Amino acid sequence: MPKRLLVIGSGTAGLMVANLAARGLDAKVRRHEVEITVLGERDDYVYQPGFLYVAFDLMDPRNLVRPVRDLLHPVVRFVHDRAQRVDADSRTVLTQGGVSLPYDYLVIATGSRISPEEVPGLADDAHWFYTLEGAVKLREALQNLRGGRVAISVGIPHKCPVAPVEFTLMLDAWARTRGLRDQLEITYTYPVARAHTIPAVAEFAEAEFERRDIKLETFFNMESVDTQGHVLHSQEGTDVAYDLLVTVPPHRGDALGGDSSLAGGGNWYPTDRQFLQVQGHDNIFAVGDTTDLPVSKAGSVAHFESEVVSDNLVGLLSDGHRPGHTYAGRAFCFIETGLEEATYISFDFQHPPVVPTPSRSIHFFKQTYNQIHWANLKAVI
C-alpha cells in the first residue's frame, strides 16, 4: 500500500508543494511506494499578480491562465473536484462529486477569496482588481475615465498587502502619462492609523502620497456604499464621495475549513508558525493564504512555506523522519511605484522590512519575475 500525500488546492501553494514533493519523491512514486494527488476546484491556474497590470491595460489577460495539468509534475495525479469535508479521524477527504480520497499526509492550500458582500452596496458600485473578471471590468472603467474623484478603499485582511499602494501609485503615473492627472482627485483610504499595516511601507506611501497630491484617509473601515449618491461611508463616521470606487474587498478563507471544524474565525486554519501543521493535527499542514499566521497573504509567502512543508514531507514519506525545516516568516513583495519604477520589501518574523529607493531596475526585475513565475510553480527553479 503506497503512502498517500493529498494536496487540496490548485493555486500557487498547492502546485508548489506538490511539484517540490514530486521532485523529491519521484523514484518512490514510480515504484508505487508513494502517491501524490492534487485535488483542485479549478483546472486552470491564474497568475493573480498580473491583475494589477490588466487593469492598466499593460498585460493581456489570456497570458495569465494555464491548465493546471500542464503545470504539474507528471507523477502527480490531478483530481478536478471540490473538497467538501475533511474527516481528520478517518483521514479522508470527501469531494463534492462524492469521491472519498484517503490520505496519510494532507496539505490544505485552499487560499483566500474576496468577500465584497460583507459591505452593503460594495459589490454593486465598486471595481476591484482581485479577480480576472474584475480586472478586465476595471480596465474598461479606466479607459473611459475622463476625470473626477477616484476613491481607493481597503478591507482587512486581504491578499497581497502592498497591492492597494501599488494601484494608487500606478494610477497616479498612468493618469499623468494620459494628461489626465489634473482632472483627477485621488483619495486613498485605509483601516488603521496609517497608510499601511507595515510601518515602513506606511512611511514610504505617506511620503509618496503627499508628493503626488493623493489624499489619505486613515481609520477608514468600510461600512456601506450609497450606490445612488456614490458615497462610501465608514464605520468611523467619515464619508468619501467618488465617481470611480476601486476597492480591495475583505478576504475570507475557503468554507471547507469551517465545514470540517478545522478552521477558526474567517475560515483561517490555526497553524503552527514553525512547522505549518494545523494545530492538533500532526499530519495536516496549511500553506499559503489559508493560515492564520501573522504574515502577509502573498505569493512569496506561499512559495517559502511550500519549500519548508515539501522538504519535511519528503523526509516523512521517505523514511518517516521529519528533517526539521522551519518557516521563519519569510516574505518578499515587489512594490510597483509607477509605470516604470518599483521597489520591494523583504522581511521575516524577526526582521521588519525597509523600503529601498524605487528604481527602473527593480521594475525590470519584477517584469522578469512575471515570466519566471511559471518555472517557479513547476519547481524547476
Place this chain on the structure above:
Amino acid sequence: MVTADRVIDARGSFCPGPLMEMIRAMKTAEVGQVVEVLTSDSGSKTDIPKWAEKAGQEVVEIVSGDDGDAILVRKVK
C-alpha cells in the same frame, strides 16, 4: 473593573490584529455594550484608543497584566 458584554482574546496576534478584532466586534455590538480585547501587542494600547477617539467611541478601561493588556471600549453611538 467594568464587566464586558463581549471578550475577544487576541493575544498572540500582532498589529493590526487586535485593533481589527475590536473594530469588527464594535460593528455588531449594540449601543451601550462594552467590548473587551485581550492583547499582547504593545501597540494596541495606543492604536485602539486612537481609533476609538476617531470613531467617537469610549475607552472605559485599560488593565495591564502579566500576559498582556485588557482594553475595554463602550459603543456609544
